[in-house]
Amino acid sequence: xxxxxxxxxxxxxxxxxxxxxxxxxxxxxxxxxxxxxxxxxxxxxxxxxxxxxxxxxxxxxxxxxxxxxxxxxxxxxxxxxxxxxxxxxxxxxxxxxxxxxxxxxxxxxxxxxxxxxxxxxxxxxxxxxxxxxxxxxxxxxxxxxxxxxxxxxxxxxxxxxxxxxxxxxxxxxxxxxxxxxxx
Numbered sequence: 001x002x003x004x005x006x007x008x009x010x011x012x013x014x015x016x017x018x019x020x021x022x023x024x025x026x027x028x029x030x031x032x033x034x035x036x037x038x039x040x041x042x043x044x045x046x047x048x049x050x051x052x053x054x055x056x057x058x059x060x061x062x063x064x065x066x067x068x069x070x071x072x073x074x075x076x077x078x079x080x081x082x083x084x085x086x087x088x089x090x091x092x093x094x095x096x097x098x099x100x101x102x103x104x105x106x107x108x109x110x111x112x113x114x115x116x117x118x119x120x121x122x123x124x125x126x127x128x129x130x131x132x133x134x135x136x137x138x139x140x141x142x143x144x145x146x147x148x149x150x151x152x153x154x155x156x157x158x159x160x161x162x163x164x165x166x167x168x169x170x171x172x173x174x175x176x177x178x179x180x181x182x183x
Contacts (some may be wrong), residue, residue, distance in 0.1 A: 107177030
């Protein structure tokens, strides 16, 4: 039978002085490496003021906004709700308020401020203002149905045309105004 000789494990640290040196180096070496990395990261990017990238124009170019709002000068200016609105004479045979009546003026001002955004162009299926063919089926349903769908919303139209600050009477006045244009 063959005999195997196993050597015992021996430590590299044989004296207490060697142990103290290893312990001190175990703390000192990582701390020194971290300090060197911090110095490298914090002091490596200094750019002199005379560098072309530090000129006022270059800095302003880097700081300017990414996008800009450009208004097409060919588009009409947005229509703000006027303080006083001229009365619109109702179309003959319309059951709206007479010319000069406050309800007609209120209906037009609400239409101009809110409703015309969609109804002027027929956006998202909204019946175009003044288009009798588009308004005919809605008129057959009756004014109470028109008022209700205008106040509560219908299909793509949000309640009160998206202007929840409007009173029900204001919305009804705008409906009366639009209906007066197709009768």
